Amino acid sequence: MGDHITLQVARYRPEKESDIRFEDFELPCPKEWVVLDGLNHIKDRMDGTLSFRWSCRMGICGSCGMLVNGEPKLTCATFLSDYAPGPVRVEPLRNFPVIRDLIVDIGDFMGKLTRIKPWIVRASEKPLSEGEYRQTPEELEDFKQFSMCINCMLCYSACPIYGLDPHFIGPAAIAVAQRYNLDSRDEGAAERMQILSQHDGIWGCTFVGECTKVCPKHVDPAGAIQRYKLQSALEWVKAFVLPRAAQ
Amino acid sequence: MYIRRPIEPFLWLLFSAGGVMAALFIPATLFLFGVAFPLGWLTPPPYDRLLAIVGYPLTRVLLFGLCSLSLFHGAHRFRYTLYDGLQIKHLNEVINSICYGGAVVGTLVAAYLLWIVP
Amino acid sequence: MTEHSAYTPYHPRWHRTRVSTYWWLGRGSYFLFILRELSSLAVAWFVIDLLVLVSAIAKGDAAYQQFLDWSGHPFVLALNIVSFAFVTLHAVTWFNLAPQAMVVKVAGKRVPGALIAGSNYAALAVVSLVILALLLTRW
Numbered sequence A: 001m002g003d004h005i006t007l008q009v010a011r012y013r014p015e016k017e018s019d020i021r022f023e024d025f026e027l028p029c030p031k032e033w034v035v036l037d038g039l040n041h042i043k044d045r046m047d048g049t050l051s052f053r054w055s056c057r058m059g060i061c062g063s064c065g066m067l068v069n070g071e072p073k074l075t076c077a078t079f080l081s082d083y084a085p086g087p088v089r090v091e092p093l094r095n096f097p098v099i100r101d102l103i104v105d106i107g108d109f110m111g112k113l114t115r116i117k118p119w120i121v122r123a124s125e126k127p128l129s130e131g132e133y134r135q136t137p138e139e140l141e142d143f144k145q146f147s148m149c150i151n152c153m154l155c156y157s158a159c160p161i162y163g164l165d166p167h168f169i170g171p172a173a174i175a176v177a178q179r180y181n182l183d184s185r186d187e188g189a190a191e192r193m194q195i196l197s198q199h200d201g202i203w204g205c206t207f208v209g210e211c212t213k214v215c216p217k218h219v220d221p222a223g224a225i226q227r228y229k230l231q232s233a234l235e236w237v238k239a240f241v242l243p244r245a246a247q
Numbered sequence B: 001m002y003i004r005r006p007i008e009p010f011l012w013l014l015f016s017a018g019g020v021m022a023a024l025f026i027p028a029t030l031f032l033f034g035v036a037f038p039l040g041w042l043t044p045p046p047y048d049r050l051l052a053i054v055g056y057p058l059t060r061v062l063l064f065g066l067c068s069l070s071l072f073h074g075a076h077r078f079r080y081t082l083y084d085g086l087q088i089k090h091l092n093e094v095i096n097s098i099c100y101g102g103a104v105v106g107t108l109v110a111a112y113l114l115w116i117v118p
Numbered sequence C: 001m002t003e004h005s006a007y008t009p010y011h012p013r014w015h016r017t018r019v020s021t022y023w024w025l026g027r028g029s030y031f032l033f034i035l036r037e038l039s040s041l042a043v044a045w046f047v048i049d050l051l052v053l054v055s056a057i058a059k060g061d062a063a064y065q066q067f068l069d070w071s072g073h074p075f076v077l078a079l080n081i082v083s084f085a086f087v088t089l090h091a092v093t094w095f096n097l098a099p100q101a102m103v104v105k106v107a108g109k110r111v112p113g114a115l116i117a118g119s120n121y122a123a124l125a126v127v128s129l130v131i132l133a134l135l136l137t138r139w
Helices: A035-046 A107-115 A137-148 A154-158 A160-164 A171-181 A189-196 A210-214 A221-241 B007-036 B047-055 B057-085 B089-116 C028-059 C061-072 C074-101 C113-136
Strands: A004-011 A021-028 A065-068 A071-074 A088-091 A098-100
Touching: A004 A035, A021 A035, A035 A088, A065 A154, A071 A154, A071 A210, A107 A171, A137 A171, A154 A171, A154 A210, A160 B057, A171 A189, A171 A221, A189 A221, A210 A221, A210 C028, A221 B007, A221 C074, B007 B057, B007 C028, B007 C074, B007 C113, B047 B057, B047 C028, B047 C061, B047 C113, B057 B089, B057 C028, B089 C028, C028 C061, C028 C074, C061 C074, C074 C113
Parallel strands: A004 A088
Antiparallel strands: A004 A021, A065 A071, A065 A088
């Protein structure tokens, strides 16, 4: 009973077919195997044409995100034995165009990530002789949670708003923007505020909260977005009440 | 100085304030007037008592704030529900006018009614 | 490469699934989210109901009694019961989400989320007690 499991894997070969099809593969199921082990077994021993992304197999690179029974998961961190006796349905991440089999195009996300300037922005750099930018443990705590993002895009897959409107900048981009905004060494908060306040920025979010639920690194992008909305609203009030001071 | 959608943060502030007011004040009030009194579980206050409460200036202001903010809260939320639920974001001008327009009309009606209470 | 997505014979034909109008039925959490958002209609209905009551108060005792009778009408009663359920959903989800939406720091330390949610519920209890006391007693 416990030693075999069926994987229903989504296949899409644009040169052969115009739609996604499911193929069943019956595999051995040792208790320590994760879904990624199953996929590699299929590729090594059963069907070498199966295409999927993976790298570190330990939950830090963010490459192996897929839908397992409809839930966005890192396949290197999802045990097959949890789904016994199966079958387990493996599909490419939702809300992204599928290039082939389990591989999706991530260009949209990469573009958005770059837009929000994911680096320390400073008005002026300190000369080297003045030493490093020092930071207390409390200042680190302020943004550390948001620095845990591994860009796996499970949150984009879970977000219904992104699914409905691909222009929405999305949870991870905003969380990463907050990681830099809240960093005491950064001086780019105003620039990022300009970018995120546009019509495809934070205001599209309706706090569904699914992004936080699926995040494997507990980044809490939903919390980051709501806090940012409050910050943005307070900036608006300041600009309204004290237009000169806000400039 | 501000960016292309200057009104959005303000609408969100109204939505948040309305959400807090609605969450705090509506449950008990709706329970009493909508459920408990009609079902006879509790006795409604006599007219003179209710008139005294509602006629009190502080109550009028509070009720006005509750009505207006709750309407803007509901309008904002419903607008996004129409975008996401029915996928009609392209009709956003029509939707915005109906939702926020309705909230404005409701606010004016509330102001008038709370003014004319003796 | 991914910015130039015009189809050519050598460019992969990407598969795009259109989001169904019934996407919100696909998961329990999506359904609960839509119910939470629909509570906005219950809130709007309450305001209308309240304004009808205020209008009745402004007109006099007879109008007030008429309002109370009208509230007992099966259709209005059903609407109010359903609205009450939705308003309760709004209050509960609002207070439970509040800790996620704000970080409150006291003396440099972050206030735990349960405390923020708890104080919101405490405020609800206090406000509700005041309303009950005002309307049910001569206090």
